[in-house]
Amino acid sequence: MEKIWLIIQREYLTRVRKKSFIVVSLLAPLLLAGATLGIAKLNAPSSADEVAVYDESGLGLLARLASTEDTRFVPTAAASAEAATAAFKQAKPKQAALLVFSKDFSLDKTGGVRLLANGNMSLKRQLNIRKAVNKAVGELKLTRSGLNQTTIDNLKADVDLKAVDLSQQGGRENNAGLTTAAAYILSILVYMFIFIYGVQVMRGVAEEKSNRIMEVMVSSVKPFQLMMGKILGIAAVVLTQFGLWLMLSYAITTVVAPLLMKPAKALVTTSVSTTAPPASDAAVAAAEAPAVPQPGATPNIWSTLEGLPIGSILGGFLFFFLGGYLLYSSLFAAIGAAVDDQTDAQQFMFPVTIPLILSYIVSINVIINGDPNGPLAFWLSMIPLTSPIAMVMRLPFGVPLWQLLLSAVLLVGGFIFTTWVAGRIYRVGILMYGKKVTYAELSRWMFYKG
Amino acid sequence: MNNILQAIDVHKAYAAHVALNGVSLDIPQGSIFGLLGPNGAGKTSLIRIITQITAADSGEIRFRGEKLNPGHIAQIGYLPEERGLYKKMKVGEQLLYLARLKGLSKADATERIKQWIDRLELRAWVSKNVEDLSKGMQQKVQFIATVLHEPALIILDEPFSGFDPINANLIKDEILALREKGATIIFSTHRMESVEELCDNIALINRSHKVLDGPVRHIKDTFKTNTYEVEGKGRLMVIHPDFEVLEHKERENGHFYDRIRLHHGTTPNDLLRYLIGNVEVHAFREQIPSINDIFIRRVQETMPESLTEKELEVKR
Incomplete structure (x- = not known):
C-alpha cells in the first residue's frame, strides 16, 4: 500500500510540476472567460437585420411592422418594385432582405408577399420576418373590423410561461437555458477529461515500456500496483486542474468581471425596462444601444446558478467523472501495455474511444434535444460505458435518487471489471516485446497464470 | 554448504x-x-x-x-x-x-x-x-x-x-x-x-x-581431457600408442607446437620423459578447458542438431 502511494506521488508530482500543466491551469479559465465574452459580444443583437420594405398594396403595412431586437424594418424610397430590387442589390451588405407587398396583396389573400434575399436566408431570420408580417396583417384586420387601437393592445396575449420543476423542494423555477448549458458544459468536461487523461495514462504506460524501466519496476512492485498508481496519480492531477479552474473562474467572474462590466450594467437595466416599444421607438433604442446586454457575461454568473441543484450536480459530476475515468483509463493502460509503440496503439484505441464518442453524441440528441427522463436516456445513464457522460448530462435536469444510486453501483462494478481485465492484460503486456499483438492474443493473456 | x-x-x-x-x-x-x-x-x-x-x-x-x-x-x-x-x-x-x-x-x-x-x-x-x-x-x-x-x-x-x-x-x-x-x-x-x-x-x-x-x-577438472601443450625445438615424431597428437604445428627455425592427449593412464611425466629423449622442450603445460570451451561443448552435446559451434560464436 505504501508503494502504490509512492507511485501516485511520483506520477502526480512529475505532471503537476510540468510547465505545460501550470500554463494550461492558469490560462484555460482566462481563455474560457475571454471566449464567452467574445461569443456573447458576437451574438449580441447589436446589428439587427435590416429588412427593406416596399409596399405597393397601399395598406400602410410598414407602420405596423414592429421592429424587434433581431429585425429592423426600413422603408425604401424606390418608385417601383424593380427599382426597389435594384436598390436592394446595391445596398447588399447592409440590408439582409427585401420585403415586397405587391399591388394585388389584400387582407383576404395569402399570396402577394415576397421576400427577396441574396443567397439563402437562415430559417431563423425567415421566421422572425414571417412572425412580424403575420402580426402586422392580423392587427390591420382587427382595425378594419372596427376595433380601436387600445382594445387591440389590450387584446394582445403576452403570456410569460413559467415552467416549474415540482420534483425540487419548494418547486424550483425551471430555467431551461441554464439547465441545458450546464448539461452541455458538464458532459463535455467529462468527455474531455476522460479522453485527454485516459490517453495520458496510455502514453505513460507505453513510455515506461519503451524506456525499458518496466522490468526494474515490476521487480519491486506488483504490476497492478504500478498500473493503479499511475491511474490514480493522474486522477489526482485532473482533480487539481479542475479545482484550479473552478477557483480561478470564480475569482475572475466575481472579482475581475464586475470591474470590467460596470458601464455595461447600466445599459442592461435601461434596455430591459423599455419593454414592448412601438416599432419606430424600438429601432431607435436599438440604434442607441450598441453595447447591448451580454447574457453569458452578466456579472454574477454564480448567483444565477442558484436555480440549479449545485450540490448534487457537483457531487454527481465528481463521482461519475472519476468512475468513468477509472473505467476508461484502465482500458487505455491495457492498450499502452499491449503495444510496442504509439502507432500500433491506434487500432486498439478505436474500440475504446468509440463508446466514449458515441455516448457523447447520442446523449446530446437523446437527453438535451429529447427527453432527459425518457427510457433511452435512462438506459444510457445506466450502462457503465455511457453512464459517466449520460448521467452527468442528466444531472442538471434532476435525476431520481434511485437511478443515481443504481447507476453509481453499476459504474463501480464496471470499473472494477475493466481494471481487472486491464490488469491481466497489463501484467503480461508490459514484459512482452517485439510481438505484434492481436485481439485473440489479448484475450489469451487474460487467462495466463501468475 | x-x-x-x-x-x-x-x-x-x-x-x-x-x-x-x-x-x-x-x-x-x-x-x-x-x-x-x-x-x-x-x-x-x-x-x-x-x-x-x-x-x-x-x-x-x-x-x-x-x-x-x-x-x-x-x-x-x-x-x-x-x-x-x-x-x-x-x-x-x-x-x-x-x-x-x-x-x-x-x-x-x-x-x-x-x-x-x-x-x-x-x-x-x-x-x-x-x-x-x-x-x-x-x-x-x-x-x-x-x-x-x-x-x-x-x-x-x-x-x-x-x-x-x-x-x-x-x-x-x-x-x-x-x-x-x-x-x-x-x-x-x-x-x-x-x-x-x-x-x-x-x-x-x-x-x-x-x-x-x-x-x-x-x-x-571434470572437463579436462588429459591434453598437454608442448613447445620446443627439433623434429618431433610421436609414434606411441599412449600419446595421441591432436595438433602439430611446425614453426620457423625447427620450432614446433603440439597438443598431445594421454591415454591408458599414462602421466604427464611419462610424456615428458618421452619428449626429452627426442626433442628440446621449451614449454610444457596442461591444457585446461576454458568455460567458453565447456559451454560450447556442453551446449552442442545437448542439442547437436540445431546449433553449430560457428553459430554459437556468432550469437555471442
Whole structure:
C-alpha cells in the first residue's frame, strides 16, 4: 500500500510540476472567460437585420411592422418594385432582405408577399420576418373590423410561461437555458477529461515500456500496483486542474468581471425596462444601444446558478467523472501495455474511444434535444460505458435518487471489471516485446497464470 | 554448504514453448554464481521467477530455506538485461524513488545515494535529467539503483554491457566488494572471460534444462581431457600408442607446437620423459578447458542438431 502511494506521488508530482500543466491551469479559465465574452459580444443583437420594405398594396403595412431586437424594418424610397430590387442589390451588405407587398396583396389573400434575399436566408431570420408580417396583417384586420387601437393592445396575449420543476423542494423555477448549458458544459468536461487523461495514462504506460524501466519496476512492485498508481496519480492531477479552474473562474467572474462590466450594467437595466416599444421607438433604442446586454457575461454568473441543484450536480459530476475515468483509463493502460509503440496503439484505441464518442453524441440528441427522463436516456445513464457522460448530462435536469444510486453501483462494478481485465492484460503486456499483438492474443493473456 | 537460494524442480511453460523443465539449482551464500546458457535457454524466465515477476507453474524456490514470498523482494536486487530509467527524471530523485519502492526510508535512501554517487563519480550529474547522461553513466545509475537497498541477493543480467573497459573494471570491483560484504550475486552473461574471472559456481541451462552445474574449478577438472601443450625445438615424431597428437604445428627455425592427449593412464611425466629423449622442450603445460570451451561443448552435446559451434560464436 505504501508503494502504490509512492507511485501516485511520483506520477502526480512529475505532471503537476510540468510547465505545460501550470500554463494550461492558469490560462484555460482566462481563455474560457475571454471566449464567452467574445461569443456573447458576437451574438449580441447589436446589428439587427435590416429588412427593406416596399409596399405597393397601399395598406400602410410598414407602420405596423414592429421592429424587434433581431429585425429592423426600413422603408425604401424606390418608385417601383424593380427599382426597389435594384436598390436592394446595391445596398447588399447592409440590408439582409427585401420585403415586397405587391399591388394585388389584400387582407383576404395569402399570396402577394415576397421576400427577396441574396443567397439563402437562415430559417431563423425567415421566421422572425414571417412572425412580424403575420402580426402586422392580423392587427390591420382587427382595425378594419372596427376595433380601436387600445382594445387591440389590450387584446394582445403576452403570456410569460413559467415552467416549474415540482420534483425540487419548494418547486424550483425551471430555467431551461441554464439547465441545458450546464448539461452541455458538464458532459463535455467529462468527455474531455476522460479522453485527454485516459490517453495520458496510455502514453505513460507505453513510455515506461519503451524506456525499458518496466522490468526494474515490476521487480519491486506488483504490476497492478504500478498500473493503479499511475491511474490514480493522474486522477489526482485532473482533480487539481479542475479545482484550479473552478477557483480561478470564480475569482475572475466575481472579482475581475464586475470591474470590467460596470458601464455595461447600466445599459442592461435601461434596455430591459423599455419593454414592448412601438416599432419606430424600438429601432431607435436599438440604434442607441450598441453595447447591448451580454447574457453569458452578466456579472454574477454564480448567483444565477442558484436555480440549479449545485450540490448534487457537483457531487454527481465528481463521482461519475472519476468512475468513468477509472473505467476508461484502465482500458487505455491495457492498450499502452499491449503495444510496442504509439502507432500500433491506434487500432486498439478505436474500440475504446468509440463508446466514449458515441455516448457523447447520442446523449446530446437523446437527453438535451429529447427527453432527459425518457427510457433511452435512462438506459444510457445506466450502462457503465455511457453512464459517466449520460448521467452527468442528466444531472442538471434532476435525476431520481434511485437511478443515481443504481447507476453509481453499476459504474463501480464496471470499473472494477475493466481494471481487472486491464490488469491481466497489463501484467503480461508490459514484459512482452517485439510481438505484434492481436485481439485473440489479448484475450489469451487474460487467462495466463501468475 | 549454506544456500541462500534453492530452486527445486521448477517448471514454466508459455503458450508456445517450455521455458523451464525441471530446473533445480543451489546457490551458495556469499558466492558469485554464473547463470549461463545460449539465448532463449530459459535464463530470463528463471530470473523472473526468482524476482517474483512471474510465478513458476510448478516447483519451488526457497530463499534462505523459506518459500519465496513478497517479503523477500526487498532482499533481492535485480538489474535486468532490458533496462531503463525514467528519462525525464533527475538522477537523484530517480534513485530515491527506486530505493523507496524497495522499502527504504527516505533518510536512509538519501544517505546511501550520497555514498554511492561519490563512489561512482556521479556527483556532478545528480540534478541532471537521466536523458542528459551518456549510456555508460545511465548504466552506473542503474547499477546503483540495483544495490542501493543492500540486497542479500543481487541478480545481474549482462551487467557490463554498455560500459567502456575502465568503467567495466570499476563495476567489477564493486561486484567483488559486494561479495566481500556478504552479498550473493547471480551473474548472467554471455561474456565467458568475465565468468572465468568472477564466478565461483556456474550453472548451464540449455533448452529449458539444466545441463551442468557446480563450482568452476570442479567443472574445469571434470572437463579436462588429459591434453598437454608442448613447445620446443627439433623434429618431433610421436609414434606411441599412449600419446595421441591432436595438433602439430611446425614453426620457423625447427620450432614446433603440439597438443598431445594421454591415454591408458599414462602421466604427464611419462610424456615428458618421452619428449626429452627426442626433442628440446621449451614449454610444457596442461591444457585446461576454458568455460567458453565447456559451454560450447556442453551446449552442442545437448542439442547437436540445431546449433553449430560457428553459430554459437556468432550469437555471442
